[in-house]
Amino acid sequence: MGKLNSKQVENLSEPGTHEDGEGLRLAVKPSGRKSWVLRFQIGGKRREMGIGSYPKVSLKEARLVAAGHRKQLANGIDPMAARDAQREAERESQRAKEAQRVTFQSLAIDYHTAHSSTWSAKWRKGWLRKLELYAFPTIGKKSAGDIETEDVLRVLQPIWGSKTRTADEVRGQIEQILDAAKSRRLRKGDNPARWRGHLDNLLSRAEKKQARKREHFAAMKWQDVPALMTTLAAHDSNAAVAARLMIFTGARAQMIRLASWEEFDLNAGVWSLPAERMKMRKAFDIPLARPAVEMLKELQPIDGSPFLFPGQGKSGAIHANAIRNLLHSLGHDDVTRHGFRSSFRDWANERTHYPREVCELALAHDERDQTEAAYSRSGFLEKRRALMDEWAQFITTLPAANLIHGDLNAAYRAPAEPRPDGAQLGFNR
Numbered sequence: 001m002g003k004l005n006s007k008q009v010e011n012l013s014e015p016g017t018h019e020d021g022e023g024l025r026l027a028v029k030p031s032g033r034k035s036w037v038l039r040f041q042i043g044g045k046r047r048e049m050g051i052g053s054y055p056k057v058s059l060k061e062a063r064l065v066a067a068g069h070r071k072q073l074a075n076g077i078d079p080m081a082a083r084d085a086q087r088e089a090e091r092e093s094q095r096a097k098e099a100q101r102v103t104f105q106s107l108a109i110d111y112h113t114a115h116s117s118t119w120s121a122k123w124r125k126g127w128l129r130k131l132e133l134y135a136f137p138t139i140g141k142k143s144a145g146d147i148e149t150e151d152v153l154r155v156l157q158p159i160w161g162s163k164t165r166t167a168d169e170v171r172g173q174i175e176q177i178l179d180a181a182k183s184r185r186l187r188k189g190d191n192p193a194r195w196r197g198h199l200d201n202l203l204s205r206a207e208k209k210q211a212r213k214r215e216h217f218a219a220m221k222w223q224d225v226p227a228l229m230t231t232l233a234a235h236d237s238n239a240a241v242a243a244r245l246m247i248f249t250g251a252r253a254q255m256i257r258l259a260s261w262e263e264f265d266l267n268a269g270v271w272s273l274p275a276e277r278m279k280m281r282k283a284f285d286i287p288l289a290r291p292a293v294e295m296l297k298e299l300q301p302i303d304g305s306p307f308l309f310p311g312q313g314k315s316g317a318i319h320a321n322a323i324r325n326l327l328h329s330l331g332h333d334d335v336t337r338h339g340f341r342s343s344f345r346d347w348a349n350e351r352t353h354y355p356r357e358v359c360e361l362a363l364a365h366d367e368r369d370q371t372e373a374a375y376s377r378s379g380f381l382e383k384r385r386a387l388m389d390e391w392a393q394f395i396t397t398l399p400a401a402n403l404i405h406g407d408l409n410a411a412y413r414a415p416a417e418p419r420p421d422g423a424q425l426g427f428n429r
Helices: 006-011 059-074 079-100 104-118 121-139 149-160 164-183 205-215 222-233 238-249 253-257 290-298 322-329 339-351 356-362 370-374 381-395 398-402
Strands: 016-021 024-028 034-042 045-054 270-273 284-287
Touching (some): 006 059, 059 079, 104 121, 121 149, 121 164, 222 381, 238 253, 238 339, 238 381, 253 322, 339 356
16 A cells, blocks of 8 residues: 555645655655656666656556556566657657658758759759659659669669660669658668669669760860869868869769778878779879868868768768769859869870870879789879879969960960970870
């Protein structure tokens, strides 16, 4: 039998705790507010658990709840942990119900609204139009949590062979939208629109390569790169710094996106990429020009992230399309990220006398045969450093940016002095 009765509980007004027995007590606050507390011991630790306020929970109900918790304790169950798990399950159930009411189409519109202000007008209009034509009819009314690989394939397969480039852009858009849905806890698990290690096993890689080959990686004229670098330097975003590093180094977009701090020796001015990060699976060192080093020294590492450019997605790195979206927002829909490698190569071909193998190695294109490469293990690092220093000087020199449409060719009319060995450039695409 408990020590309290209903009348006592109703009339108690003295602040403090009033025992009912077996750990159940009524706590009375100075304000007069009353609540039930169960005191128990588990794992050698004394704990207190609130089980409701009075009069919402009556004496009889409090005793029943306390008895249930004591039964849990007898079975080795922590009643507080069990209660927290139940509450989380209820919240998860509610989230799942809410997620079912949010369609892919509405998520796409939300994503467009959130991000399109930084896009060019052309990309902003085309982004939704492609989804309206190819994705919404198939998955528009489905919830994000219900979209599986088979659904994505039903969107892509009809146009993969005939409109591969468009299909891959739609795939990227679906991936972005589902990543955003996961961030909003509207879906779980892997992204079914992911290409690498997933859809690349189910859709023709040859078609994708052919589509990219047909596109020819539209490149910016080398004469226009200094003006873009000036614009990027004034742009306060990680994507802008990533774009500048890509142009400084001639690196591929994926190399930039997943660049980690441990790969950089800023004192030595070298970026060392392990074999697994390189297209040809061979470790590669990239010399960093002084402006690139100074830019990276100003970049602040983010606690808990190994990446230079952290992001919110599953990889933890900046989104794969961040640089592309930035370029589009600056009105450069007509160039690709990969095209800046061609911009650099055209500049090196037309305005320097560095040997072809040095220029090609600057882009991680090793055209030496195995015997020659074996006797030249340094990879021309210092010669490449001199080349990249000249490139950095060109793209960061403001007068060059101001002469783009004026007398730029006159400024470069006198080519660099020929090399003593008489080496000449030959550039075959």
